[in-house]
Amino acid sequence: MDQIVAETVSCQNQINSFFDNQRIALLLKQSNVAKQYGIAPVVVMRMIFSLVFTGKNLFRYLQADDSGREIGKDTVYRFLNSVNANWRKFLHLLCAIVLNKKILPLTSTDTPKVFIVDDSLYNRNRSKNVELLARVHDHNDHRYYRGFRLLTLGWSDGSSFLPVSFSLLSSAQKKNRLAEAAEIDKRTNGFKRRAESLRKAPDVLMDLVKQARDSGISADYLLFDSWFAFPSTIIGLLELKQQVICMLKSAKTKYGYNGFDLTLDELYKSVFKRRGRAKILASVEVELGTNSNNETVMAKIVFVRARGAKKKWLALLSTDLELTDEEIVKLYKRRWDIEVFFKISKSYLRLAKEFQSRSYDALVAHTTIVFARYIMLELARRSAKDPRTLGSLFxxxxxxxxxxxxxxxxxxxxxxxxxxxxxxxxxxxxxxxxxxxxxxxxxxxxxxxxxxxxxxxx
Incomplete structure (x- = not known):
């Protein structure tokens, strides 16, 4: 019993230290999360933030007697349901502080930094009347669920991964939406979030990258899988001065090579392959298309031997022609960091499971808090394992x-x-x-x- 109490106190001390060192109260104020009545927003957020580390959930906390809790039910839901709160700005500010003050001083300037984008199922399969609830296709199970697509942008230096921003996407097709958005003031952040949720993922992806860079968070390359690997998307990102490394899928998309427009399968058959059991089979420079200035956009495609798959090869694309084949493969391996992030967020940090709410604003607020929990854990892990955090002793x-x-x-x-x-x-x-x-x-x-x-x- 004494050990449990000691661990609880240690965990709470670490949370308090994180809130104080990262100045969470100031970040909330800058993100338009204002106090409406007697209790400060940082107090409410600290309580929700701590729930998963104490083995409680929001429902059990609110069901306790008034004498057993400090914050009332109405206060909690006013905090979560605020249409004025700019949660994306809060996450940008938090990531920028952690990166500039904690992570980047521990990372060599020669180490390539990358953005990673991917989407994951935000499952609300038992819900019926949640705002903008939609039928969402899960690529892993190849079936439809009720919920949202959690489009997430992360940052990685190969040692640490930080979630930078996200968007809970509904469906652009009205027939797939099970509930519509509530009527709110069009001048609020809540209305902008709801409007964004009805857009297509590639368009939202470019907005996430642009907003992150405007917030002072930058990376050398953007990594994503084949679901976003459209030439129009890649060219659009290049016009934002963002280099791309991505996986390609064998589809009808054609690439210019030696005066011909070839599909990925045709291109693989046309290039010279390395002999033996080489991991990198071939590489070739192709034309993706033209940009807004009518200039031809070139890219490098690297064919890699596939392991444990029916297909014998995989294709990676890089818009940076100066990278070697080995560097392209090595950098793309970092995309796995976001898969680990999704697993930890859903299995341990209670993403989409901690409470059931019908408000779209509450879903966005809680997802932001879950991402902030991960940032705290990642910062603690990096500080504990990286010898450079020992300061003058190192x-x-x-x-x-x-x-x-x-x-x-x-x-x-x-x-x-x-x-x-x-x-x-x-x-x-x-x-x-x-x-x-x-x-x-x-x-x-x-x-x-x-x-x-x-x-x-x-």
Missing amino acids: HAGCDELRQTSFAEAVTLLLTSLRQLIKGFGDKIAAPIAQALDAFWAQMPSLLRRPMLLPACIF
């Missing part, structure tokens, strides 16, 4: 390692010199050996540590 260790390498180099030189001196007579060798001993005695103590020096010197 840099002192690096300096000592550099001095140790120099000491070993000097030792090898002196050892070689002494071996050379042994070839001379005693009359010549003895004075030189005495001069070496006098020189070594004047060296710093770090360079004269016995563990660094071979026994033949002394």
Whole structure:
């Protein structure tokens, strides 16, 4: 029992530290999450934020006696259902602070940074009257569910993944929508969210990237799978100065090669393949189309041997022609980070499961809180495992390692010199050996540590 209490206190201390260090109260204020009555928004958010770490859910918390809880039911739902709150701006501000102050100082400037975009099923299969609820096709199960498409934009440096923004997409087709949006003021953020949910995913994708970059969050490449790999989408992203690496699917899309328009299958048959069991089979530069300035857009397609699949090869596309085939494959591997994020968010952070609400605003607010939980956990993991978070102790260790390498180099030189001196007579060798001993005695103590020096010197 004492151990459980101690763990609960430690978890709550970490949450409080996260809220204080990242200045969550200020971020909420800047995101138009204002206090309507007596309790500050940061207090309400801290309570909802902490639920999953204490083994509770919102329903059980609100069912408790008034004496057992600090915040009332009406206060919680006013916070979640606010149409004025700009939750996307809040997530942008939080990610920008964590990246600039915590993650980027631990990442080499030579390390490529990437955006990752993917969608996942936001399941509300038991719901009936949720705003904008739609029949959504799940690509994994190849069937339809009730819910939303959670289109998510993340950032990764290969060591850490941070969710930057998202959009809960309904269906652009009215026949697939099971409920329509509520009538609200068109000047509010809530109306903009609802209007965005009815747009197509590729169009929303470009808006997410543009808004993230305008918020000070940038990346060298954007990664996504074949569901978004349309030439029009890729060219549109290039016009935003965003390089792309993506998977391609064998479809009717054609690419220009040697004056011919070829499908992916035809293109694979036309290029020279490497012999043997090479992992990278071939690569070729193709024409994607023309941009708004009527300029031809070029890209590189890399064919990779597939493992454990019926198809013998997979195709990756890169708009950066200077990348090698190996670099393209290596960078695309980072796309798996967002799959891990979806798994943790749904299985452990209670995404779409913590409470049932009919308000679209409440769904967006809760999803933002779940993403903020993941950011806190990712920051704690990176701080615990990355040795550079030890501050001056790490840099002192690096300096000592550099001095140790120099000491070993000097030792090898002196050892070689002494071996050379042994070839001379005693009359010549003895004075030189005495001069070496006098020189070594004047060296710093770090360079004269016995563990660094071979026994033949002394």
